[in-house]
Amino acid sequence: MSRYQQTAIPILIVFLVSCAKEVALPIKAHFEVTAESNDYSVPVRVTINNLTEGADTYLWTFEGGEPSSSTDKNPGMVRYNRPGSYTIDLKASNRDGNIETFQYLIQIDEAIIPKFEAHIVDDNYPPVTVNIENMTTGADRYQWKFEKGIPSQSTEKSPQHIVFNEPGDHVIILEASNGRETQLVSDTITVTPDVYADFDYQVAFDDDDFQVPVSLTLVNKSISATNFEWTFDTAVPSSSMETNPTITIHTPGVHQLKLKASNSKRSHTITKEITIYDDTNLRIINNVKLGISSAHNNNIVGAFYSTTSREVYIKEGVPLDDGSIIDVAFFALNQDFNFNKFVSPDEVEDYTFEPIPNAKHTKFINLQESCECEASLTVVEFDAMEDDTLLSEMTIEETIGGIQDFDDTEVPRIVLFETWDGRKGAIKIKEFVQDGANSHIVMDVKVQKQ
Template sequence: MAIFLVACAKEAALPIEANFDVEVVDKDYSVPVAVKINNQTEGADTFQWTFEGGEPAASTDKNPGTVRYSEKGEYKIRLVASNRDGIEEAVDYELVIDEAIVPNFEINVEGDDYAPVTITIENTTTGATTYNWTFDGGIPPKSDAHTPGKIVFQEPGDHIVTLEAGNGRETETITDTVTVASDVFADFDMEPAFEDDDFQAPVTLNLFNKSMNATGYEWTFETAEPTSSIATDPIITINEPGVHQIKLKAYNTKRSATKIKEVTVYENTNLRILEDVVMGISTAHNSNLKGALYSTITRQVYHASSVPMDDASTIDIAFFALNQEFNFNKFVTLDEVQDYTFEPMPNAKHTKFINLQESCECEASLSVAEFDALEDDGLLSEMIIEETMGGIQDFDDSVVPRIVLFETADGRKGAIKIKEFVADGINSHIMMDVKVQKQ
């Protein structure tokens, strides 16, 4: 009986099955790496974890949670499990941590960015062992070399360069763009100087370059001054009538394009023709509605508030109409406008007028038919414009059209044809054409 009881008092020691799972978060083995530990041990009461190279480096928790690694390398995870019976069992796990993949490269363009474009690539990627290059529109289109050779892009546009860098377990991707400029496009506009907008010789032309993707320009003007230019926007003068050719060659280091345009220059009639000029009555002028002052030089009508404050010497015609009935009208010299409800004008010049040819008692005369037929300054140049008491008198609207002769302070002779008297209250005005010598 005693022997039997002693034997029953001895209990069998419990075995231990030490085991655990390792889960790499997001399957990302490149530093920084987070590892979750799942303890599957059976038969143990205490646990001693060591995490070589990890943070934390050790733990006695049954489930130590997440361990982090910040350096690449091969590390051992060890679990020593034990119980109250003194049983102990250890298990190890080898963990390989990769260097972080940091893809990076620099594109170097050989020469300029005009087609065809050749590039080389400086690969500065770290942490990768494999390289998969794709060159959209390039020759070659792909490469698996660490540093690919020269790549050529022949078509204009944006071309994507893609690098997929890997280490055998994961990859990282980066892209960049190669922009190939379009072909050279040559074009230009030309605009005459203000005083040459009738294209009568001589004509000064401002050339406005509209070319694209060019680095230089060659202009050729065989019949102009100068005869050539390399400026972007040159100014030229054509002295002789005729059809003249302007040639532009736009180029870059690889290509060029040419544009040719023609311009017609006419004989110089020395006559400026100004049509449909509107000039207001006195109240329209002073109310800043319709001006009663005009410049044959600037070709601009001025009302009371738009007269230049410092120098009005370019204004050479002043029209005074007493009211909308047009029973008292006259063109007056600029240095006497203050006598006709106008403000005095600074630096005003004297223009001679013949308002009433029929009362002038002078040699100068011009009929409506002769005015309409004027195509050059032949008749005007022969006239002697005299101011007489009869000629400077006022007129009414009974004669339409009416021809008024004048001579500016700088000696240019001209004629005004009043085509219409328009009664419109405060907006009342006349409509007229002007033909005047250029110089």
């Protein structure tokens, strides 16, 4: 190598080093901002994606954010708790002393809190008018949907005079938006069924044969009604405004019962007919079961009966304070029915029964064939009896022969009686049922009401 060459190489190196110091690296500052779930309503969480090139250090400033600053290359998540417009500033620098800034403006929206109240005008009988009170915050656009309403939708902030004609539940939906986000809320209003008049009636226990006079309690079954107008042209009273009035009909025939039910908006009227019959003064009771003495005392099938309450009483069912309502007592020695008789309630203690408190006396003719008295009634006459004419003409006498026991060889058997309060009647034994401890007779009873 020549001396000239040895001198040139260091000069070239110095030249190249000098050129490297004069060319500084450029900085290109840039970043992206992404809101969590694309939600810009407070609270807002954003993530910074740093895309800066050529920088070594970073200074971030987050106006209105938490944290308010950072020197990390990637500062992570920033939270905004208040609505408004805020800047995110980045100051990027490198070792060459280059500095470049980048700024981003972020709009933080007020949280959308949808809320409204549907106010029903007057009442919820159809047609129902609804006014909306909108209490939504954070929104400036509204889309309403009114299920089966008139109108069916609206973009007003607080729609008024929405009408619902159909009974049932109707959903009101609000979509509240700020242009970037939409929140939904709904509510349901109920329109009651339209007014409908309807009723039934309950007849008094003593009048269930619908013979005059008949007392009825009207059972109101109307729907969506608040006022009631009853009209009974042939009853007492002839009209009423009560919800469930009680009336009495004194004349036989077909009678009309009319009800007009109404509310504040509408009314509906219904008329029903009821047939009332002449008074026969005869109570007809079929298929009464009275047990043998053991069945009664074992509380299986009662042997005591009341023609006024029309109930059979077992041993434990006898009223403890006053059994005067009981007017028929039956005694059967066993299930073979070879010794049977009807006995007066005030004499039952003579026939294996416990005494009946305050018992009254009933006259019986068990054996008409042995009575040697004028009173008599055949099976044919019993079956044909539709009023109390035959009974009212009888004189019921208790005789030694008439109160005797009988067996089950004659079926059916007619037994005559007269209660302590003067009501005359007849019993037709239709069947002797042998069933061990459940053995009993089956009988029909026809007795005067008064």
